[in-house]
Amino acid sequence: xxxRVLMTGAAGGIGTRLRSLLQGVYPELxxxxxxxxxxxxxxxxxxxxxxxxxxxxxxxxDGVDGIIHLGGHSVEGPWETILQANIIGCYNVFEAARxxxxxxxxxxxxxxxxxxYRRYRRIDADRKVRPDSRYGVSKAxxxxxxxxxxxxxxxxxxxxRIGNVxxxxxxxxxxxxxxxxxxxxxxxxxxxxxxxxxxxxxxxVSDNExxxxxxxxxxxxxxxxxxxxxxxxxxxxxxxxxxPPDPIADMFQGGPFCSEEFRGDPSxxxx
Numbered sequence: 004x005x006x007r008v009l010m011t012g013a014a015g016g017i018g019t020r021l022r023s024l025l026q027g028v029y030p031e032l033x034x035x036x037x038x039x040x041x042x043x044x045x046x047x048x049x050x051x052x053x054x055x056x057x058x059x060x061x062x063x064x065d066g067v068d069g070i071i072h073l074g075g076h077s078v079e080g081p082w083e084t085i086l087q088a089n090i091i092g093c094y095n096v097f098e099a100a101r102x103x104x105x106x107x108x109x110x111x112x113x114x115x116x117x118x119x120y121r122r123y124r125r126i127d128a129d130r131k132v133r134p135d136s137r138y139g140v141s142k143a144x145x146x147x148x149x150x151x152x153x154x155x156x157x158x159x160x161x162x163x164r165i166g167n168v169x170x171x172x173x174x175x176x177x178x179x180x181x182x183x184x185x186x187x188x189x190x191x192x193x194x195x196x197x198x199x200x201x202x203x204x205x206x207x208v209s210d211n212e213x214x215x216x217x218x219x220x221x222x223x224x225x226x227x228x229x230x231x232x233x234x235x236x237x238x239x240x241x242x243x244x245x246x247p248p249d250p251i252a253d254m255f256q257g258g259p260f261c262s263e264e265f266r267g268d269p270s271x272x273x274x
Contacts, residue, residue, distance in 0.1 A: 005107070005195050007031045007067040011054065011074030011096065014040045017111070017168050018073050020184045021191070022047070028192070035063040036074065054092030057099065064099040069107040069195045072096050072145075079136045079260060089141035097152045105158070109194035110149050112162040112204070114180055115139035118257020119272055120215075122179075127217040128164070128204040135257030146204060153202035161194030163187070164216075165207035171235040175243040176258045179213045183230030193224050200224065215256055 006029060012018050013034035025032055026044060034040060035052045043049060052059040054074050064070065074096070076088040093110075100108050118135025120126055132143040142164075149160040166180030168187055186209045194200065206216040209230030218226070232239070251262035254269055 005029060005068045007033060008069045008071060008195065009033045009035060009050075009063060009067040010071045011035045011052070011063070012077075012111075013049075013073070014038050015073060015077060017165075017187075020168065021071070021073075021188060024184060024188045025191075028188075033063065033067055054095055055087045057095045060092075060095040060099045061103065064096070064103045064105060066103070067105055069109070070096065070100055070105055071109045071111075071191055071195075073111045075141070076138065079138045079263060082137055085137045085141050089138070090144055093141070093145045093148060097148055097158070100158060101152060101156050107159045107195050108149065108152070108161075109191050110145050110160065110162045112146050112164045112207075113139060113142040114164050114166050114207075114216075115257050115260050116143045116146065116164060118255055118260050120256045121254060121274060122215065122256055124256075124274075125215055125217060128206065128220065135255065135260040136263070139257070139260065150202055159194075159200050160202050161190075161200060162204045163190050163194070163207040164204065168207075172232045172239045173242045174239055174246060176252075178232045178236065178239050179211055179215050180208055180256075181211060181230065181232045182207050182209045183228065186226075186228040186230050189226055189228065190221065193221070193226060197224055 008029045014036040032047050034049045039049045050063040052063040075092055076084050115135050116132045116139050119133035134140045134143050146162045149162055152158045153160040166182050167177045172178045172181035205221040206218040209228040211232040249262050251265050252259045255261040
C-alpha cells in the first residue's frame with residue numbers, strides 16, 4: 004500500500020497542478036525541487052534537492068514508497084543543461100530508488116520521444132522512438148533506463164508520454180495531444196497502485212477524437228479519461244489561426260520542437 008510519495012519537480016507547472024489533485028490520495032506527499040513551492044499543505048513536506056547531486060536525491064527518496072518523477076529541464080535546451088538535469092538527474096532518481104528500496108517509479112516522459120512521426124500516422128507505444136530534440140532524446144533515455152531498472156532490479160516502472168497538460172487545448176496540435184490534469188492523475192495512480200504492473204509505457208492523453216496514439220494498454224489497466232478535447236474545438240482552432248505559419252511543425256507530431264533548428268529535407272524524414 005502506497006503511503007509516502009515523492010514528487011520531484013514539485014514547483015513546476017505540472018507539479019503545481021498535481022499537488023492539489025493528489026490531496027487526500029496519499030497520507031504523505033513529499034515535494035522536491037530546487038526551490039520550495041508556496042503554501043505547503045499539512046500532508047506535504049519539502050526536501051530541497053538538485054537532481055544532479057546523488058546525495059541530495061538519496062535524502063529526498065529515503066523512506067518513500069513511490070516516486071512521481073517530474074523534475075528536470077522541461078523544454079529544449081543546450082546539451083549541458085539537458086545532460087545535468089535530464090540524463091544524470093534521471094539516473095540519480097532511479098539509482099537512489101534502487102538503493103533505498105523504493106518499489107515504484109512513475110516517470111514523466113514526453114510525446115517528444117516520437118516527435119518526428121508524421122501527423123497522419125497512428126502509433127502505439129511499441130513503435131521505435133523518433134526524438135525531435137535533445138529534450139526528446141533525454142526522455143527516450145529515461146524510458147530505456149526505467150526498463151533496465153524494472154528488468155534487472157525489480158522496480159515497478161511506468162513511463163507516461165505526456166502530451167500537453169492544461170485546462171483546455173489551445174491550438175490544432177493540442178486537440179490531438181491534450182490531457183486533462185485529472186486524467187494525468189488517473190495514469191499516475193495506475194503507475195503507483197496497479198498490482199500487476201511491472202514496466203509500462205503509456206500515452207498521457209485524454210479521450211481526443213483527433214488523437215494520434217493508440218492508448219489501449221492504458222485502458223486495459225483501468226484508465227477512463229474524462230477529458231474530451233473536441234469540446235474546445237472552436238477555441239482551439241481560433242487560437243491556431245493566430246499562430247504564424249510553420250510548415251515543418253505542422254508536418255510532424257512534435258510540432259515546433261521539430262522545426263526548431265531544422266536544417267534537413269523533410270522529404271527525407273522516413274515515414
